[in-house]
Each structure stands twice: as C-alpha cells, then as structure tokens.
Amino acid sequence: MATHFDAPGRDSGMAWREKRAWLGLATLAIAYGIYFTNVPVPVDGLVDLRWLFWFAAASLGQGLTFGLGIALLRWRSPRGDYAAPDERDRAIDRRAAAIAYYVLMVAVIWVGVISPFGTSAWRIAQGSLLAIVTTEFVRYGATVWSYRRGWHG
Amino acid sequence: MARPQIANQIRTLRFMAGEMTQAELGDRIGMTRQTIAAIEQGKYSPSLEAAFRIARVFGKPLEEVFQWEG
Numbered sequence: 001m002a003t004h005f006d007a008p009g010r011d012s013g014m015a016w017r018e019k020r021a022w023l024g025l026a027t028l029a030i031a032y033g034i035y036f037t038n039v040p041v042p043v044d045g046l047v048d049l050r051w052l053f054w055f056a057a058a059s060l061g062q063g064l065t066f067g068l069g070i071a072l073l074r075w076r077s078p079r080g081d082y083a084a085p086d087e088r089d090r091a092i093d094r095r096a097a098a099i100a101y102y103v104l105m106v107a108v109i110w111v112g113v114i115s116p117f118g119t120s121a122w123r124i125a126q127g128s129l130l131a132i133v134t135t136e137f138v139r140y141g142a143t144v145w146s147y148r149r150g151w152h153g
Numbered sequence: 154m155a156r157p158q159i160a161n162q163i164r165t166l167r168f169m170a171g172e173m174t175q176a177e178l179g180d181r182i183g184m185t186r187q188t189i190a191a192i193e194q195g196k197y198s199p200s201l202e203a204a205f206r207i208a209r210v211f212g213k214p215l216e217e218v219f220q221w222e223g
Contacts, residue, residue, distance in 0.1 A: 087184070
C-alpha cells in the first residue's frame, strides 16, 4: 500500500540519522552555550576550579538530554527507520567527519601551538573545550546540511 | 542544490510494480526509505552497485532506470 511518504517532494520523513544530528546540534548549542556564557572566570593569580563543576554539569546535561532524545525518537519512529546505516548514511558520515577533521586541526594549532605563548592556562583549557565542541557542532552541522541539500559524492 | 545530472524512473517503475512503496523497495536492496526518496528526488546519486540492484528489482536494464543527462 502506498503511503503519503511516497510522493516526491512531499516526504516529510527525515532520515533517522538526520534527526539524530539535529538533536546533537540542539543539545550541544544549549548545553555548551550555557556553559561558555556562565563559566566563572578566575581572578588573576588564583586557582579556581569551579569551571570543572560547570563543565561536568554541561557534559552530563548534554549527554543525558541527547540520550533521552534518542530514546524518544526511537520510540516515535517507524520500526526499521533506525536500522543499520545504508550507503548514503555512510557517505554523509564520512563527509561530515572529514570536514570536522580540518576544523579540529585548525583549532588545535590555535589552542595548542599559538595560545601557550602569552595565554593563561584557564584560557587554554577553555579554548580546548571550545575546539572540541566546535568540531562536534561542525560534524553534526555538515551531517544535517548533507541530508537537506543532497549528496552526490 | 546543484541540478542532478542523473535522472531516474524509479517512481514510475514503482507505480508499474503495483504501487510498490519506497520502504518495500528499500528493504529489497538494503536501503532506508529516506534514501530511496532522496534518489527519486535527485538528492542522492546511488552507487553503481545500488543502481544495479534497483534495476534488478524492476527487471529492467540499468539505462531504463537511470539516465545520464550530463
């Protein structure tokens, strides 16, 4: 029997992995948006490790929200939608990882090679975290973009 | 999105095959329903192997299912 998903141009059904990427984007943006705008800046010369608590809370919050979101998506998705990735899913995964790799390379050069000359340890630590979060954000973003715009690799 | 250079007749062939659904076609060639939809809409160009599998499902030669418009 034909379903409404069959009409070209009317398919509102997102691929399971695209939904997962949207969820990753949203949870990363919210959790680490809150973290980077609220992380306590230490007073010069004092060791202040309160940021570790904030970081743990952001990571835990993001991980739990992402996990719960995945469970909810699976529960609401038709059976089979979250089956093993097919060739398109794998091609998009490879493309997103390749783009994110270059972002991480630039970020590591900035944080690990340039920043140590004249930047505080706290800023280097935050820069490293920002590099990781940005890389993940770009990976999820490239995944969503590839599903939306098409892939002819 | 760049205009796809490979056209296909999958929608028509599904109709002629008793209104086969995208999910049924996907199941038969190991792809998701969304990937079949993306191929039909020209948003994804399948691998050569997948193209042959699709053609085999409909019992047609490859060039009757996919056409190069480059």
